[in-house]
Amino acid sequence: MTKDVLPLCPVEGFHTVEILGSGGNGDVTKIANNETGEEFALKVLRRVQDDTYQRFQNEVKVVTKCGIEGVMPITASCLPVNPREIKPWYVMPLAQPFSVFIEGKSFSQIIEAFIPLAETLEQLHMQRIFHRDIKPDNFLYYLGRIYLTDFGLVKFPESGNLTPERRDVGAKFTMAPEMRRIAFKADGEPADVYSLAKSLWIALTKQPLGFDGQFIRGSALSLSNFEKDVYLAPLEDLLHKSTDNDPRQRPSIKAFKEELIQWLALNEDFSARNLTEWLEIQNTLFPMGSPTHAEWTRREDIINILSIIAGRKSLNHMFYPSGGGMDLKGVEQAGESGAISLLVGPQSAEILKPKKLCYESFGFDPEWNYFWLEADEIEPIDGVALSYNGFDQYLTELDRGEYTGPEAWEYSEYNYQPLPVTARRVNRYIKGAFVFFSKASRYNATSSTYDAWQNIGEVKFREKIERAAARFRR
Template sequence: MGTKLKAPKVGDKLGNWTLVEAIDSGGNADVWRASHSDYPNAAIKILRDLREEPYARFRNEISALQKLEDLKGIVPMLDFCFPDGKIARPWYAMPLATGSTEFLKKADKRSIVSEFLRLGETLTTLHAKKIAHRDIKPQNLLGWDDRLCFSDFGLVKYPDLTPITKPRRDVGAKFTMAPEMRREAAGADGLPADVFSFAKTLWIFLTGEPLGFDGPYVALSRVGLKNFMPEEYTTTLDVLLTDCTQHDPVERPSIDQVVKRLQEWLKIVDDFQLRNANEWSEFSKKLFPQQNPAQANWTDVAAIVSVLNEVAKVPSLNHMFFPDGGGMTLGEARIAPEIGFIELHVGFVVLLKPTKLSYVSFGHDPKWDYLRLEAELVKPTGHFSTQDGDYREYLSELLPGQYDNPDVYEFRHENEVILPAGSRSIVRYLRGSFVFFSTSSPYNQDGSTYDARHEKMNETEFEEYMGRHARR
């Protein structure tokens, strides 16, 4: 079984092909650049290890490529030779392709997902024929014919294939290998194993990390996509990677479902309205994972801050309407130094004393859902001139919870005054209600709503007002 043959060298002839230079070397085979009268720049894969198992796998690889013929997304086989009796090294020729890392080095995240979408369509065709690649990893993807393609079918498995893998042997790349392929590859179903490896390979390219992660994907861990794609909407991909890397292969989606979900992500990220609707819906699911209620209320200050920060996590998610007109995006909520107050960061600092935060949903479409925050009536500090009925006062906060006239901070440079570290300008609200809508909501899209109409209605009246529009 250990037949020794002369190693190939530059200038050797394999059929009508001339070896030009060695370009890669794997565990069992070498790849050479080769020339032919019809293909001056091609590649030849030559089996180096002639032991029984590598020899049989190489035969199966050639057989699989013959079956696949000109399937898009597969680096095709141009020519081959599989001599009987091991008197020469088996080989096959293919177009000279580009390594996947080089091919995708300038691709943005959406382009990477688009390439994997096309790969997924190819894998869907393979799986429909019950053909499992079983070795999906970055090294086995190549750029050819202006797209990413599968290559290296050395571990392929298909229905009429003579079994090769011995019991208790693992099969595949260590960092993308499905757990069942580690335990018992011979008896494992290669189709869900492909889905597992496909997902981990996608993660490698989206993150730029050279190695995959161990175990199932966890979005809130250090491997979460948001750590690598902070500006992108990732939830749909997070859920997909979680599902694809389930320990139990039965729990994983089929590859055609993976394709549909990649299409969904691409559609969402290219459509602000759709993405924003998804973000608002996800916000409500975080608050109410079991069932979305028609209404929920919070009166605890810490709970109110926590809920508002869920909205504030995505800058494009929300728009906050003031009780005296206008609106801004909420960036962050905090408990304020003044007892019972919270501070809202909206490009400037807003202070208010909340009495209740309410969530209202009309059930059928999250774009109509909203939050309403009621501010308690409080006395002005006396550092800013106010009249009865005023909504706010402008102040300088020199130390936490210690205020002064707004000019102290505003003209500190002109007056050459050195203020305590952390001094800031604030707007302290004396009363009123604030409402929060998704940025793409019909309420926010209507410029006339900036007239603070919500403040002119009590909670029940505003809910009825919004309900009428939602039902239309």
């Protein structure tokens, strides 16, 4: 678009560079100083009515007088006596749109950016200033942080009530339910929290629109559908509380901010995060309280529980009956009848027929709680040697349940032909027990535990860990 078709700039000494956007009542353009070339953003009120002009004046008043960092400043304004003859306008620094800022940002980086944004909102609420139109489109990245802009629907003690009955207030996909039903008398504080929570979900998931109703963990809305490598439970609990239909059940903006800070600290501290996740798994399995012992024998139940353990990156460490250990990455049914595959790599698995899976707890610190997986005794594959300790055979699995010797994997061929795409390296366990501890546990940090302590037997092993748990009780 050439300069001669752009709207004239009403600010003396400036010219219009380009159109940045248009809303229901106003237009935003980029303007530049005629002499220095310095650029700014200009908002002009296009739709001038008594209520829209009053809101425009309120916006300028709040922004220029609140003195809060994180509120996008207004550097110049025009509030004429007769707005139908002279268009009202104000000027702001030029900033980066939030949608551009979050491109490629991780969950942790976005949470880190939202903390000062929540701090800004907290300070506004302390002055009884409620934004009431919080959405990602009203966030701008400026001077190394996120700023809040567009206070056109702001409510503060001197603003009066410009909202008629049966008129909703806010953006459709982030609007609190009370702002849709009774905006003229709704409390702006919990409404802002609701909208900020939905804005956070949009930012984290990179979805163009929000969702209807309350956030439900474990649903299609779950953050785990978009991110697997961070601990999400506290964050999802916060979103659930903050989008409650009852405004009284939502946290304050201060509590919202503090939970973001705690979540970020937890995810930066691997040990704390890991032990918290380990406890959460136990709370998921036993919501009424952790028993001292639980046992499962059905293969489907064993697969489901081990899949929960394997579902979070670097949560567990699996200790082998033959010695050593690996992180469990996944679990699935094996080709053999009644057997399961413990996945430890893209082309590597441990195969066994499970006899039982046990959970053991001691009521002290969850880091000592563990899972015991006992392999049923099965016959070895003929013609392939057992490992030196007699627990397993190293094999090449050509297809599910179809085995040959390890040389096929070592030489990448079978019967002088390349291995099929289904082939993988496996260890087939004919007996023994595996144990699973949290990655950050003292058990995992003790190098001698890789000598398969569990080989002393189920009962003696539990007694040994119970003594350790009591000795190191926090």
